[in-house]
Amino acid sequence: MKKVKKFYSHIHAFLCAVIVLSMSSCSVVKETAFDAIADSITDPKTGAHVFTREYDTEPYQINMGGIVKSRKAQKKQKEKDLLENYDKIQISN
Incomplete structure (x- = not known):
């Protein structure tokens, strides 16, 4: 039982890290895409x-x-x- 809880806690920590990183990279991608679109209009x-x-x-x-x-x-x-x-x-x- 301890192995299962430990495994899920690692998954939870990994998902939190991915979400935080993806949110920051998502804003960078969004800003870059908006710059490209605004320059092309x-x-x-x-x-x-x-x-x-x-x-x-x-x-x-x-x-x-x-x-x-x-x-x-x-x-x-x-x-x-x-x-x-x-x-x-x-x-x-």
């Missing part, structure tokens, strides 16, 4: 990153300023290309 029109953070210790923020600036720059570039190619467009019509 971009604005479909301009390709600018949606989530940014200044330092690794700070939480992610939505990069509204960067998205607006990149969309304005893209719009200006499109208008500039239209003006440059206006003569070519008129000749083909």
Whole structure:
């Protein structure tokens, strides 16, 4: 009977250790996965990153300023290309 109780106490101690280690590694895996996902999300029109953070210790923020600036720059570039190619467009019509 003592061998069975001793065996179960070892299993219990081992499971507690595994749970503690898995909880810490789970948070590391979760943080790494979230970082990878947040870095891969971009604005479909301009390709600018949606989530940014200044330092690794700070939480992610939505990069509204960067998205607006990149969309304005893209719009200006499109208008500039239209003006440059206006003569070519008129000749083909």
